[in-house]
Amino acid sequence: MSNKLEWSFSALSTLRKCNRMYYFQYLAPSHHFTNSLRRRAHELKKSKSLLMWRGSVIDKIMELEIMPRIKDKLPIDYNEMANRAIELAKRQFKFSEDRLYKVKENSESKVGADYCILDVHDTNVPYKEEDLSKVYSSIKEIIQNIPLIKMPNGSLLVDFLAKATFLIPNLRAWGFEFENVKISPQLDLFMFVDNKAVVLDWKVSESDVSDYSRQLVIGGITVLDTYRRKANEGKGKRLGYDDIRLIEVNLLKQNAKEHPFNKQVVDECVDYIYLNSDDVEMLTDGKPFDQLNIEDFPITDKEGTCMFCKFRSLCTKILLNNNQYHEETYDNIVSAKQPAQLEISF
Ligand code: SF4
Known part of the structure; x- marks a missing residue:
């Protein structure tokens, strides 16, 4: 780990819920097979419930099929896109069902979009065939309905996207730093529309109350800082607050909303990061993983937090073994019991 503090809202929110969950989610995971605990944490981190999986399949289709067509100004048949999404989902389900992620050669970078770990296979979370059918039909419906989604001003989302230039889906390469804090957000979509830079976030969420504004403001700060640096290098024009728009599109609810981006929201966001950075830093003190002690987390x-924790099976096993991890016993426990039966004794 570098001395720079990697900071994100999701890391902070995990830390607030449970220090041990933060350890499993942000410190332990490693895709290498050399350390079985770290590999197991990696698989659990990657694993998705059926509902989370629905959102991730839609994200992939937006990134790999729909956005490239919009970028190339090609016509889009949303029924065809929906069918492609279902085909992708079925390939992912099979990959997970066959537990091909357990094969060393099948790295995510090598397998690509078909790589998937589902909790129904990985930790035997019970499900019914009708749950699976519902996910498929929901994916299909969400994609077929994209042409109906309206922007906050009443125009159609597809018309807004058709005007885009310099469109980059799933942008991960940009970030910014201040003091010892490094922030590298993932932007679902970055583009210019009507001479404004647009940070757009796709959501597939049932909730009407979730607030994603800070996450989008972080995206806006990233764009602001990237263009400031470009301008300093003579490679582009500097952008101001008014040149950047933050838009959240809920594909499930078929609505879009715009979040304000100005000096006040940026100052508030930066203050929030400063105020909370120490909490993350204090736990690790910049130490590499092998110098961390799980008991410090x-x-x-x-109990409610544990009920929805994806690391529950691993956490239970380690607790029962005096904070030690033995893969064989862990596998026996997971295959012998359904996760609902795994209980943590505090
Ligand atoms: S199971 Fe509970 S205690 Fe263990 S990591 Fe998850 S939330 Fe924390």
């Missing part, structure tokens, strides 16, 4: 006393 206490478990939560809130």
Whole structure:
């Protein structure tokens, strides 16, 4: 780990829920097969519930099929896109069902979009065939309905996207730093429309109350800083707050909303990061993983948090073994019991 502090809202929110969950989610995971605990944490981190999987399949189709067509100004048949999404989902399901992610040669970078780990296979979370059918039909419906989605001003999303230039889906290469904090957000979509830079976030969420504004403001700050640096190098024009728009599109709810981007929201966001950075830094003190002690990351006393924790099976096993991990016993426990039966004793 570098001395720079990697900071994100999701890391902070995990830390607030449970220090041990933060350890499993952000410190332990490694895709290498050399350390079985770290590999197991990696697989659990990657694993998705059926509902999370629905959103990730749609994200992939937006990134790999729909956005490239919009970029190339090609006509789009959304029924065809929906069918492609279902084909992708079925290939992913099979990959997960066959547990091909356990094969060393099948790295995510090598397998590409078909790589998938589902909790129904990985930790035997129970499900019914009708749950699976519902996911497929929901994916299909969401994609078929994209042409109906309206922007906040009443125009159609597809018409807005058709005007885009310099369109980059799933942008991960940009980030910014201040003091010892490094922030590298993932932007679902970056583009210019009507001479404004647009940071657009796709959501597939049932919730009407979730607030994604800070996440989008981070995206806006990233764009602001990237163009400031470009301008300093003589490679482009500097952007101001008014040149950047932040838009959230809920593909499930078929609505879009715009979040404000100005000096006040940027100052508030930066203050929030400063105020909370120490919490993340204090836990690790910049140490590499092999110098961390799992006992320094206490478990939560809130049972409700454990109920929805994807690391529950691993956490239980380690607790039962005096904070040690033995892969064989772990596998026996997971295959012998359904996760709902795995209980943590505090
Ligand atoms: S199972 Fe509970 S204690 Fe363990 S990591 Fe998850 S939330 Fe924390």
